[in-house]
Amino acid sequence: MSLQAVLDRIDAELPQSLDRLFHLLRIESISTDPAYATPCVEAADWLVNQLRTIGLDASRRDTPGHPMVVAHGGDKGPHLLFYGHYDVQPVDPLELWTAPPFEPAIRETPNGKTIVARGSSDDKGQLMTFVEALRAWKTVEGDFPARITILFEGEEESGSPSLVPFLKENADELRADLALVCDTGMWDQNTPAISTMLRGLASEEVTIHAADRDLHSGMYGGPAINPIRVLTRILAGLHDDTGRITLPGFYDGVHDLPPEIKAQWDGLNFDASEFLGAVGLSTPAGEQGYSALEQIWSRPTCEVNGIWGGYTGKGFKTVLPAEAHAKVSFRLVGDQDPNAILESFRNYIESSLPPDCTASFARKEPSGATMLPVDAPEFTKARDALTEEWPNPAVFAGCGGSIPIVGHFREILGMDSLLIGFGQDDDAIHSPNEKYDLRSFHKGTRSWARVLSALSDQN
């Protein structure tokens, strides 16, 4: 039986698979910082070459931002589009990394071996599970199990400005029966998950402008307005005492959780104390009246992801700054309208400004929340295939994060996405010392072989 031979090949090839992943992890493809544009191109070119060695027709497709990688192969069975991203988050604060973020290494831990590097889990390690599964399949079978299209982007961590135009311009080439996306996590180390509810994301950077220059707080302190004070007052007004967000219309389109979904989630026995305890916290801080899991999977949030203004160096400087800044993001659920929420946010700020202050804004393309069709046969087949590989049966899960590509695939290409990933809660993505379990990489690759087999009815 061919699947077993493919799985055996994956096992035998693991050292070489790791070498290839490490090569990719060494490339400093930070997409949000223009200083790293060249490494982003380097990562794209490296992936094009890898895909060609597997026998795919691969090319780098330049955009106004970082390039896409597109590849095609196979001519029978269902048409599957696999998506991943080769760009990574910035690495600051660098001093908290115990080893350089772009020098990947295997580390022994009480939970087994891990691969430590920026991007190991988000998303280079994950996308390489699919590439390595495909490589093993082609080596063993001499062909692909389905009609395969691959799309890698390099701007996922910086708002994907080129993605929607690229999907629209290349819709005929990219449209498939189903998208496969590997950018999510497992329920726990032994329980694979298919993510079927995703929160949306809307982000806005706001700058409060006051005086036309920085002022001395002795000479001007009192009569001169301080934009930091204005900003803190505005931001502090975004939540009420119960943790609800105060923007007018914010909860329009937020639905109560259906009882059967709530029952399924309660059955997962999510341990909020353990989840929070792992990062040094103890008390769910979100909206009152909702469990921690509901807060993550089914409730919207408003967070300040960054704030700065005035003197932030060593020592003290008695300055009244001319400007103060914040980066604010909203996680969205249900049918919340991202653009309406950003408008409400802007209106709230504009209406909260005292005399002599103005506000300016910069946003990235927002995305709404997504619900996927868990009753479709592909979802059942994939779930059963994952159950074959792992100790515990696979679950349909929510996801607190946002994967805007899922909405774009549905709206522009008319296809649903099967979100299968092998990240763990403790992977520290977006944080110092990001890691990916070696087991996630190895069994993740095996999982994709099984899922491809199931979707193409090869087993």
Place this chain on the structure above:
Amino acid sequence: MSLQAVLDRIDAELPQSLDRLFHLLRIESISTDPAYATPCVEAADWLVNQLRTIGLDASRRDTPGHPMVVAHGGDKGPHLLFYGHYDVQPVDPLELWTAPPFEPAIRETPNGKTIVARGSSDDKGQLMTFVEALRAWKTVEGDFPARITILFEGEEESGSPSLVPFLKENADELRADLALVCDTGMWDQNTPAISTMLRGLASEEVTIHAADRDLHSGMYGGPAINPIRVLTRILAGLHDDTGRITLPGFYDGVHDLPPEIKAQWDGLNFDASEFLGAVGLSTPAGEQGYSALEQIWSRPTCEVNGIWGGYTGKGFKTVLPAEAHAKVSFRLVGDQDPNAILESFRNYIESSLPPDCTASFARKEPSGATMLPVDAPEFTKARDALTEEWPNPAVFAGCGGSIPIVGHFREILGMDSLLIGFGQDDDAIHSPNEKYDLRSFHKGTRSWARVLSALSDQN
């Protein structure tokens, strides 16, 4: 008559005086940043040499921080201690400077020539007015007009950590009849001022700690507490809607302004619109019920001088940071107790923390407000001497800034301070493009010759 000869000498020597000032301005003596320790020593050594060329017995006196400069000369008349500081503020944001901050240049403006450089007004240009007056006196008269001690420090812009121990250890050497301090401003371009009410200053840096690492806002957003949100709520609670500070006990020791002082200040015809309009503002933003001048000179403030946390680079990063920070300072008046206020601030923060958050603090030595004896004969003599030099009569003024040295001189050395300076409101001290009017430098030097003459009864 000797004074006129001294004044003539100052006029003739102006080009050479400027050359010397420019040399000092080129030294990057930023005291708050440890990277600039060597230039601070360089500035001290240069001053020692300058004072020796005038005939003073000068030496560099090392401290655990940046060195002091001490010099003595003369053996008759009153004993006067002149104080200034050779250190300067940081120069960020550097991109707003129209020329490099440590390359001084004369610039033509509608108000006359100005000297543009970091430290030109605060305080290198000011301290050199006294040095140049002394130099001219010695050249013309062959002696000093009084018994002179000079003290220059290099940590004024970074909290003066070495100052109090140095004053205590060298009290017998430094104690004089009166201190002369040149670190303040004129009332306007034509009206010299002696500052007789100074606000105190207490500063605290606060860090709010939450999770033990930066978190992904998709994975943790909701149940995980965001320290930026905690910080903004705490800072927003420091003022009520009328601009009053809410800390318990904050207004203890704040007195109403005596009617005669209020009448004198009203007589100055301070133009709040012009004062604020010069920096792009229009509306006094301080405590309701007080004029802008009262807000600056006689009312306490609480300001956030810096705030930072999370991702502050380009683009967006959906992080929930582990920490958030602010630098907060209080300007104090009357008999407010700086230590009691910092304790109240810490208590307020500690009592405002939600579960899982802690706060840590770092402060610098605070100072209370100061009232000087305007009825003493030295104050009258100095005021009359200044009136001789300038178009308008000199005034006794308040000062929104803090000059902690005045309190230390009184407490440790038992002497009052005569605060005479030639800065202008538009000097942009602590800001980009700091300048000092050439007229302030020239007539400031002449003013010191006149004040020295008056205080020593030489005219």
